[in-house]
Amino acid sequence: MKTQVCIIGGGPSGLLLSQLLHLKGIATIVLERQSRNYVLGRIRAGVLESGFAGLMREAQCGERMDREGEVHHGFYIAHHGRTDRIDLTKYSGGQSVLVYGQTEVTRDLYEARERLGGQVVHNAADVKPHDLMSDTPFVTYTHNGQPQRVDCEYVVGADGFHGVSRQSIPKDVLREYERVYPFGWLGVLSRTKPVSPELIYANHERGFALCSLRSQVMSRYYVQVPLTDKADDWSDAAFWAELKRRLPGDVAANLMIGPSIEKSIAPLRSYVAEPMRYGRLFLAGDSAHIVPPTGAKGLNSAGSDIYYLYHAMVEHYSRGSDAELDAYSQKALARIWKAQRFSWWMTSLLHKFPDNSEFQVRLQQTDLNYLFSSDAAQRSLAENYVGLPY
Ligand code: APR
Ligand code: PHB
Numbered sequence: 001m002k003t004q005v006c007i008i009g010g011g012p013s014g015l016l017l018s019q020l021l022h023l024k025g026i027a028t029i030v031l032e033r034q035s036r037n038y039v040l041g042r043i044r045a046g047v048l049e050s051g052f053a054g055l056m057r058e059a060q061c062g063e064r065m066d067r068e069g070e071v072h073h074g075f076y077i078a079h080h081g082r083t084d085r086i087d088l089t090k091y092s093g094g095q096s097v098l099v100y101g102q103t104e105v106t107r108d109l110y111e112a113r114e115r116l117g118g119q120v121v122h123n124a125a126d127v128k129p130h131d132l133m134s135d136t137p138f139v140t141y142t143h144n145g146q147p148q149r150v151d152c153e154y155v156v157g158a159d160g161f162h163g164v165s166r167q168s169i170p171k172d173v174l175r176e177y178e179r180v181y182p183f184g185w186l187g188v189l190s191r192t193k194p195v196s197p198e199l200i201y202a203n204h205e206r207g208f209a210l211c212s213l214r215s216q217v218m219s220r221y222y223v224q225v226p227l228t229d230k231a232d233d234w235s236d237a238a239f240w241a242e243l244k245r246r247l248p249g250d251v252a253a254n255l256m257i258g259p260s261i262e263k264s265i266a267p268l269r270s271y272v273a274e275p276m277r278y279g280r281l282f283l284a285g286d287s288a289h290i291v292p293p294t295g296a297k298g299l300n301s302a303g304s305d306i307y308y309l310y311h312a313m314v315e316h317y318s319r320g321s322d323a324e325l326d327a328y329s330q331k332a333l334a335r336i337w338k339a340q341r342f343s344w345w346m347t348s349l350l351h352k353f354p355d356n357s358e359f360q361v362r363l364q365q366t367d368l369n370y371l372f373s374s375d376a377a378q379r380s381l382a383e384n385y386v387g388l389p390y
Helices: 012-023 036-040 050-058 063-068 102-115 237-248 247-254 298-317 323-350 360-372 375-386
Strands: 007-008 029-031 070-072 073-079 080-089 098-099 117-123 125-130 138-143 148-150 154-155 175-190 200-201 210-213 218-225 260-274 281-283
Touching: 007 125, 007 138, 012 029, 012 050, 012 102, 012 298, 036 102, 050 063, 050 098, 050 298, 063 102, 073 360, 080 375, 098 210, 102 117, 138 200, 175 237, 175 298, 200 323, 218 237, 237 247, 260 323, 281 323, 298 323, 323 360, 323 375, 360 375
Parallel strands: 007 029, 007 154, 029 117, 073 200, 154 281
Antiparallel strands: 070 098, 073 080, 125 138, 138 148, 175 218, 175 260, 200 210, 210 218
16 A cells, blocks of 8 residues: 555544644555554543643544533632632633543544545554655555555654554654652542532542533543552442542532443553654554543643644645754644643642652642742642643
8 A cells, every 4th residue: 555644543643644634635544453442442631731722723623522522711729628719711811621431532533534535544553664764655454364465654653652663763852751650540430410610639638639521421430549449349339439539528419420431551651752753654542642640631742743734744745845854843842841831830730749858748738838839839730720821
């Protein structure tokens, strides 16, 4: 097969780029290791920056998002017996976020790719990029036991943290920066009315908790757990009891509980790989960076990569200029590091760190007190939460 851009990975990054490029007349093939149902079974965060939502609209995938997504103008932080609200709209010059699940984003992207006759190959095994430093790279894979080859001009590695693309960059070229946190998030999805119309992030002495939602009939809740815990160790009843202990009394009293539809534990990690380009290979999304979920920057950071890469490719194919492609890694990383900083900060602010000294505990408390006593601090939080400009 032959195409202009071969995209490895059919998660939100790969699909969004494929769709945007298609609309500009640039040919792509997406190679995805899993089945479509498997990809759509993953439950991830659900808060979209307006920049990401804008990209979805540009990709002609925004209709259901705009119909079913909820505009949120603020959220709550419960801490030390108080519940304070961050007014996102007031402190970000009128902006807001859209609550719409990543699973739905991915579903809309698959449907759009199908509508336009986009080529997405599922169950592509042993995907491997070759000759990335030449002008004629290619990608091989196996499909239904048959060896396949895609000749292309560029390869995009949108294959997530465990993908093959980043591993194709020689060890002496790739620099990695990582921080692993000493806890995970146990998440439960349940078909219940959300306890609060806006998200509640809770800093509690038993550990962090989060009340989020997918819609007015679908809730998503999390509690911080030790890394040694297994999701199967947690019965639904134990989860609800622990969540209630960490929420303000009036919230806990109103919590509607129900059977879990999905229950899983995600470890928390900050990770960045540099550079995001190696010859004809460009990394985008989770293949190059991971954030802890506090602040929901995972998908949104993938979005900023896609924004820069999409514009750089359009620049190359329609104007014959490589300046933007050459600037991609540096531009994408500048914004990625800001999202890293924010996610690390919000994680540090809200979790219980088992090894923290009393001094660090008091600093965390002071960080929260300062936040709610300072317009400047709330403005800074709001500016980052709604999303820095691309
Ligand atoms: N070959 C082909 N496809 C692969 C390979 C491989 N070797 N390895 C992984 N993949 C696929 C995965 O099955 C997955 O569907 O690449 C896709 C990567 O998707 P994501 O992990 O969702 O990453 P990305 O598209 O960058 O989306 C970023 O997803 O993980 C969240 O927090 C993250 O919200 C952020 C968003
Ligand atoms: C979620 O809804 O899954 C979610 C929301 C906000 C976060 C993290 C996760 O900060």
